[in-house]
Amino acid sequence: MLSKFQIFKIGFFDVAPHLLSVIPFGIIFGAIGIELGFDPIMTYATSLIIFGGASQIVFLQLLSGGASSLIAITSVGVINSRHLLYGAVLSEYLNKLSLIKKFLISYFIVDQGFAVSNIYFKKNREQNFNYYHLLGSGITLWLCWQISTIIGIYLGSIVPEALGLKFAIPLTFIAIIINELRKLDHLFVMIISGLAATFFYNAPFKSYILISPLIGLFTAYLILKFKK
Amino acid sequence: MTWTSIFIAGLITYFTRMGMITLIDKDIFNENFRKILNYVPSVVFPSIIFPGVLLDDYGSLVIITDPKIYGALTAIIVGYFSRNVILTIASGLASYWFLIFVF
Numbered sequence: 221m222l223s224k225f226q227i228f229k230i231g232f233f234d235v236a237p238h239l240l241s242v243i244p245f246g247i248i249f250g251a252i253g254i255e256l257g258f259d260p261i262m263t264y265a266t267s268l269i270i271f272g273g274a275s276q277i278v279f280l281q282l283l284s285g286g287a288s289s290l291i292a293i294t295s296v297g298v299i300n301s302r303h304l305l306y307g308a309v310l311s312e313y314l315n316k317l318s319l320i321k322k323f324l325i326s327y328f329i330v331d332q333g334f335a336v337s338n339i340y341f342k343k344n345r346e347q348n349f350n351y352y353h354l355l356g357s358g359i360t361l362w363l364c365w366q367i368s369t370i371i372g373i374y375l376g377s378i379v380p381e382a383l384g385l386k387f388a389i390p391l392t393f394i395a396i397i398i399n400e401l402r403k404l405d406h407l408f409v410m411i412i413s414g415l416a417a418t419f420f421y422n423a424p425f426k427s428y429i430l431i432s433p434l435i436g437l438f439t440a441y442l443i444l445k446f447k448k
Numbered sequence: 449m450t451w452t453s454i455f456i457a458g459l460i461t462y463f464t465r466m467g468m469i470t471l472i473d474k475d476i477f478n479e480n481f482r483k484i485l486n487y488v489p490s491v492v493f494p495s496i497i498f499p500g501v502l503l504d505d506y507g508s509l510v511i512i513t514d515p516k517i518y519g520a521l522t523a524i525i526v527g528y529f530s531r532n533v534i535l536t537i538a539s540g541l542a543s544y545w546f547l548i549f550v551f
Contacts, residue, residue: 237533262450269458274496279457289453296457300464305488307468312482314469326466331496335489387516387544388537390500391523393493395536398527406490413491414498421499422507429495436491440484 224349231356234336241392242332242361243368244385245273250372251379252277256284260373267369271327271362275299278426295425302429306334313341314351325351328358335396405443412439519544 222230246267253263258280266276275296282292306329314322337354344350372379379385400406413436420428477485501520504510510517523540530536 237537240534240537258450262454265451265454266457269454270461271458272461275457275461279453283450283453289449289456293453293457293460297460297464300461302492303461303464304468305485305492307465308472308477309485309488311469311472312477319470322470323466326469327462329465329469331493335493338489382548384516384544384548387500387519388541390497390516390520391537391540393497393500394520394523394540395527395533397489397493397497398524398536399531400490401524401528406487409487409490410494414494417495418498418502418509421503428499432495433488433491436495437484437487440487440491444480444483 222347222349224352227347227349227352228356230340231333231337231353231358232360234340234353235332235357235360237395238332238336238392239360239364241388242273242364244379244388246365246368247372247376247379248385249273249277250369250374251376252372253280253369254373254376256280258284263373264366264369267366270296271365272296272300272330273365291425298425298427299429302331302433303329305433306331306338309338310334310341310354314354317351321351325354325358328355328362330358330361332392332396333357333361405440405447409436409440409443412436515544515547518547 249267250263253266253276254260263280266279270276270279278299279292279296282295283289307326310329314325317325333354337357340353341350397410400410413432416435417428417432420431422428423431497520499507501516502509519540522543523536526539527533527536
């Protein structure tokens with residue numbers, strides 16, 4: 221049986237490669253906030269209070285562009301609605317935790333952490349204290365996001381835009397799902413979701429991030445039905 | 449005003465994280481629903497990947513010779529065979545930079 225700390229460490233090491241994209245992204249975000257005219261404390265506060273990379277950029281962009289608060293808030297809600305799906309998946313593994321622990325651990329659920337911890341949970345169903353994996357990956361990502369935002373706020377302009385570091389984001393997500401490419405049904409669902417997202421990208425409030433996963437899940441539903 | 453918006457946006461975001469974990473009873477999910485949830489990573493991440501590769505900063509389709517397309521293809525091929533996260537990301541970035549700076 222692994223100790224809590226050992227599982228926490230596995231979470232850290234599993235998510236560590238993804239810091240390659242999280243840290244540059246955090247720096248870019250901090251720089252963008254200042255560039256858009258927000259003060260350093262406000263820019264940083266979004267990392268602490270909202271803590272959701274893409275949604276923070278959209279939030280500040282919309283506000284600085286003169287959009288109403290309602291639109292900015294709605295967009296954040298829509299972009300982050302994907303966490304509902306993560307929660308539904310993770311609830312199976314976290315259902316034995318006390319309410320307080322659930323409240324606490326929820327704050328640390330992010331894309332990359334969800335992805336690596338979900339894989340770990342699937343493989344180690346019998347293990348106690350599995351949620352320490354999610355804490356390990358989540359707290360690592362949280363710390364790096366906070367620190368890199370601050371770095372971005374102060375030094376952001378020295379990261380040359382020509383490097384195109386934003387491209388590291390799709391790459392890190394490719395790395396996350398690469399093993400699912402081996403399954404034909406998953407590959408098909410991925411292509412449908414991806415094309416739907418590209419098609420609906422300009423829909424209001426960035427709602428493509430909600431629409432395309434739902435189209436993908438509906439496709440999965442049809443596949444499962446067909447398989448029977 | 450902006451501060452209020454930040455707090456409301458933060459609360460909503462926290463709710464999206466916490467809602468399903470705390471409020472949903474595990475038994476609500478039947479076997480079929482759980483099978484569909486297996487596909488969650490496969491539907492959410494491509495929804496971020498495809499636009500990130502195929503669209504530019506203004507939301508228009510990039511041309512077929514865009515370095516991002518080749519960077520992504522390199523990452524997919526390297527990742528598929530190596531099963532290594534760092535190699536996948538690094539090879540994608542390296543080929544992308546190679547095309548931008550060398551050509």
